[in-house]
Each structure stands twice: as structure tokens, then as C-alpha cells.
Amino acid sequence: MKNSLLLEALETLDKNERRAFGRFVRSPFFNLREDVAQLYDYLSECLWVHNVVPEKEQAFRRLFGRAEYDDHRIRVAMSFLLKLLERYFQYLVQSENEAGNGLARARAYRRRQLTRHFHRSLRAAKKSGEQEPYRSAGFFYWRFQLQVEEYRFQASRKRAAEFNLQSITHSLDTYFCSAKLRQACLALSHQAVYRASYGLGMLAELLAFLEGNELLELPAVAIYYHCYRALSEPEQGSHFTQFKELLFEQGHLFSLPEQQDLYLLGINFCTRRYNEGDDSYLKSQLELYEKGLKQGLFVHESRLSRFTYRNITTLGLILEEYEWVEQFLYAYRETLEPEYRQSMFNFGLARLEYSRKEYGKALQLLQLANFREPLLHLSARAIVLKIFYELQETGPLEAQMEALRVFLRRKKVVAYHRENYGNLLKYIRRLMELAPGNRKEREVLKEEILAEKALAERAWLLEQLNLP
Structure with a gap:
């Protein structure tokens, strides 16, 4: 069973999820196969009690006793258990999406022609969705879908009536423009780093459509519009300025993962400009890092990447923000991976002392460090x-x-x-x-x-x- 999809997925379950999935497996609504339930019990015992990975032959004996080993039979049981686990994962994702669940309920009631139930669920879904804090492309796609359900319900009852088609068009346009521009920004940024080439479809027509359009008043569209224009026309500094202002003022309207993407788009833009000989964006780059750090955008599961740690240190030193760099090095020292923590901290501090022309302190710090990575070792030798x-x-x-x-x-x-x-x-x-x-x-x-x-x-x- 080692390296099987089933075990790889099971090993991601935490303690509470293991118990919940056990109830899920034993529910006759989801599973009527006793061998599948027994297989989960056996694997639970092996993985989380004895810390061993069983062979298929061992699992077969536990499930089917003295029957002659049949590889197909145990594979079928494993396949059924994996499908149940996938359904459980789907349930977990869906249970987190109250707005999406409200849409699903409204759709179910519309299909069953339950008028009172539909109107009640529609009102609840609208209230729930509008209370969501984010106003990115996903929100407008949800609103579009809900408006379509409302239109279909109305159209099935009235042949001549004023429908909500204009609202549907507005929501769809907003979603499409935001999503298309976001994809264009990601493609352009990736293209610059990896020297790839991506066709951007009807983007030129979209940009022409947006000129003077009221959709540019919506952060979901405006922030990606100015980001794209900055990436595609770097000499026009006004677009980057507007992008950064929108990000700082309206960034809370986007989920944390999307905020991180936006900050990285801005940071990478500044890096490219610097590499091309324009250092006027370095201060903005440090501001992006500072604000992103305060919002926890670069720290994942209490860990800051050692590469990000080093990049931020480098930027601060270039700008001669020595006090800020020192505070940063100490403040985020404990967020580094344990195996790299001391070496990265000493290296950063050594670079700081070198920049301050405190050469003795720098040399002492470099002597204390044990650099495992060849590139870090080379960088340290260069300082010496x-x-x-x-x-x-x-x-x-x-x-x-x-x-x-x-x-x-x-x-x-x-x-x-x-x-x-x-x-x-x-x-x-x-x-x-x-x-x-x-x-x-x-x-x-x-x-x-x-x-x-x-x-x-x-x-x-x-x-x-x-x-x-």
C-alpha cells in the first residue's frame, strides 16, 4: 500500500478529521459496504496507533480472513474508500462556502417549483453573500449565478415581465473583466521571469471596452487593470502608483491568498525595474513588503521562507534602512525553518554590519555561521x-x-x-x-x-x- 493515492490522502487527516471521516464511512447514506468500513478501521489502527504502513496482503487477511489472496478484490475496497474520502473532502470544502450553499439551495427549490421555499432561500442567500467581506471576481460570479436563478424562476412563471437581465449583465461583465485581467497579470508576470510566451486572447478588446467605463470604479476590476497596464507599460509610472494605492486602500476586499498574489505582482514588478536599471521603485517595494508582513501574507504556518527573509534584508540594505533591517532580522528570526534559522540570521546580521562598516563584527558573525547551502557559503565568502x-x-x-x-x-x-x-x-x-x-x-x-x-x-x- 506504500505510495498509494489512498494512504497519501489519509495521512493528511488531522485527529478530528479522522473521527469525522470514520462516522462518514459508517453512514449507510454514503457507504453500504462493510469491507470498506473495516478497511478504514484497519488502516486507522496501522497508521495512527502502530505507525506502520501495511502491505495489501495484510489488509486482505484482516478483511477476508483465510480466503485466497485476490489483488483485484483488495484494490476495489481501496478504490471505494478513496472515493469516500474524496466525497468527504468535497463536503469539507462545501461546508466552508455558505454563499455557495445558499445558491445550491435556491437552485434546488427552483427546480422543484417550490415558490415560497425559493423566495425564502433566495433572500437568505443574498443576505449571506452580501455579508461576505470580499469583493473580488469570485463574488461577482456568485452574484451572477444567483441572479440567473432568480431570472429562471421568474421566466418560468411570467412571459411578459421586467426581468433582472441588466443586473445579470453587469455582474457577468464585472466577473469576466476582473478574472480576465487577473489572468493576464499572472501570465505577464510569469512570462517575464521564465521567458515564456502566452497569448492573451481578446484582452485588447477588453482594454478598449474598459476605457472610460464605470467598471473601473470597482476595485475588483481597477486593481488588475492598473496592474496589467503597469506590467505591460512599465515606463508609465502612474499605473503602478494607482495599483499600489488601490492595493493599500482596498486590499481587504480580496481574500488573503489573492492579496498575496497582488503583493507579489507588485514586488516582482519593482524587482524587474531595478534589474533594468531603474531604482526609483525600491522604496515602494519595501512598503509592499512592510505592509504584507504586517498582514501576515508572507508567513505560512508560522514560517517565513528563508529566501523572502534574505530578499527583504537585501532590499533594506540597498536603501540603507539599517535600523529597520536590524528590527526585521530579529523580529522574524523565529519564523525561519529551524535548520536554516541561525545561519540565515547570522548571515543577514553580518551583511548589516558590513554595510555599517563594522567589519570586525561582520567577520565574527560569518565565522559563527555554518552555511549548508553552497550559494549562501559563496555569498559569505564574497563578504569576507x-x-x-x-x-x-x-x-x-x-x-x-x-x-x-x-x-x-x-x-x-x-x-x-x-x-x-x-x-x-x-x-x-x-x-x-x-x-x-x-x-x-x-x-x-x-x-x-x-x-x-x-x-x-x-x-x-x-x-x-x-x-x-
Whole structure:
């Protein structure tokens, strides 16, 4: 049974869900097969009492005694149990969606032509749905579906009457525009990172339709409209500004997962602009991170990704927000995965102390850290090289350069990183060999550094040339 779909799904159940699913399995409304109920009891005992994964042959003996082993028979029982588990998962999802359940009740009463029941459920569904805090595309799709049920009920009784067709059109337009623009934003953002190419269908017609349209007054449409325009026309800074303002002022109208997507769209946009030489968005990027952190958008199950931790630290250091970075490093230290916590914290603090030119503290922190990841190890070594170069301590610098050269040669380092840091060593050597006061030689070296495709610490190397 190891690696079976059934066991993989069962292992996701928590203690309360196990008991509830046990009742679900034994309910004659859902299951009439005793062997399936017995199989669940047996698997529960194995998985959560004895912590063992049984073989199919063992399960067969428990269910069917001394009968000759039949692989098909045990597979059928497993299949039935998996289908029951899938129905249980569906029930859990549906039970969380009160607005969707109200729509389903109204539809059921309409189909049975129960007028009073329909009107009662329709009123309840409207009240429940309108009380929902979110006004994203999903809300307008729910409203559209409910309005369609109301129209169908009315149309089945009145041939000539004023129906709610205009309301249906408005809800459908809102849903479609919001969902289409959201998909376009995600596609454009993904396309920029992974160099993919996506056709966006009738998006051009949609954008033309929205020009001057009152739908742009709705956050569900406006926030994705300005996001898309910012992504597709990055030189038009006004669209990003409007997107960010809408996100900060109206972000609460979207679910937390959707808010996270929106914040990441904004953050990734700022990163791309910086990589293209425009640093005017860095402050906005830090604001997005700050607000997202306050709302818990980047912390999942009490864990902040070590990559996010490092990216935020880098951004704060670029902006020279040293006090803020220090507060951040300490505040989110405990949210890091235990196996990376100390190394990531020490590395971040070392970078901070290096930026403050507290070189002794930085070196001490780097010596304390145990970097498991090769890239983090390389980054730490680069800081050490920069410190000794800036202190003009040639002996220690030569020793560290040789140590890095040996590391690149002997360790399993990705070819791209080997080239990056190999070139760093090359250009530090070139810096050391520069004749004092030879401006022309420095300008030639600057052009070489700029032209190098794979090069770690490019900005730092350029700074050491002291050229405009």
C-alpha cells in the first residue's frame, strides 16, 4: 500500500478529521459496504496507533480472513474508500462556502417549483453573500449565478415581465473583466521571469471596452487593470502608483491568498525595474513588503521562507534602512525553518554590519555561521573578500581568494555560480594590480566589468574604481 493515492490522502487527516471521516464511512447514506468500513478501521489502527504502513496482503487477511489472496478484490475496497474520502473532502470544502450553499439551495427549490421555499432561500442567500467581506471576481460570479436563478424562476412563471437581465449583465461583465485581467497579470508576470510566451486572447478588446467605463470604479476590476497596464507599460509610472494605492486602500476586499498574489505582482514588478536599471521603485517595494508582513501574507504556518527573509534584508540594505533591517532580522528570526534559522540570521546580521562598516563584527558573525547551502557559503565568502579588500589587508585577502578558488574547484558548485565567483576573483585581482592614478586603465576595466555576463558583486567592483 506504500505510495498509494489512498494512504497519501489519509495521512493528511488531522485527529478530528479522522473521527469525522470514520462516522462518514459508517453512514449507510454514503457507504453500504462493510469491507470498506473495516478497511478504514484497519488502516486507522496501522497508521495512527502502530505507525506502520501495511502491505495489501495484510489488509486482505484482516478483511477476508483465510480466503485466497485476490489483488483485484483488495484494490476495489481501496478504490471505494478513496472515493469516500474524496466525497468527504468535497463536503469539507462545501461546508466552508455558505454563499455557495445558499445558491445550491435556491437552485434546488427552483427546480422543484417550490415558490415560497425559493423566495425564502433566495433572500437568505443574498443576505449571506452580501455579508461576505470580499469583493473580488469570485463574488461577482456568485452574484451572477444567483441572479440567473432568480431570472429562471421568474421566466418560468411570467412571459411578459421586467426581468433582472441588466443586473445579470453587469455582474457577468464585472466577473469576466476582473478574472480576465487577473489572468493576464499572472501570465505577464510569469512570462517575464521564465521567458515564456502566452497569448492573451481578446484582452485588447477588453482594454478598449474598459476605457472610460464605470467598471473601473470597482476595485475588483481597477486593481488588475492598473496592474496589467503597469506590467505591460512599465515606463508609465502612474499605473503602478494607482495599483499600489488601490492595493493599500482596498486590499481587504480580496481574500488573503489573492492579496498575496497582488503583493507579489507588485514586488516582482519593482524587482524587474531595478534589474533594468531603474531604482526609483525600491522604496515602494519595501512598503509592499512592510505592509504584507504586517498582514501576515508572507508567513505560512508560522514560517517565513528563508529566501523572502534574505530578499527583504537585501532590499533594506540597498536603501540603507539599517535600523529597520536590524528590527526585521530579529523580529522574524523565529519564523525561519529551524535548520536554516541561525545561519540565515547570522548571515543577514553580518551583511548589516558590513554595510555599517563594522567589519570586525561582520567577520565574527560569518565565522559563527555554518552555511549548508553552497550559494549562501559563496555569498559569505564574497563578504569576507570585500572586507579585506576595503581594509587593504593584502595577506588575508590573498589567503581568502585562494580558499575560494579551491572551494570552486573541489566542491559541487553549479556551473553558473562557479563562473560568477570565478570572475569575481579575476576582477578583484585586476583591481589589486591597477596602477594608482591611472584613470584610463580604470575606465577600460569598468567597461570589461560591465560587459561580463556572469559576475557576482558587479556593483561593488564598479564602486571600487571610483569613477563617475
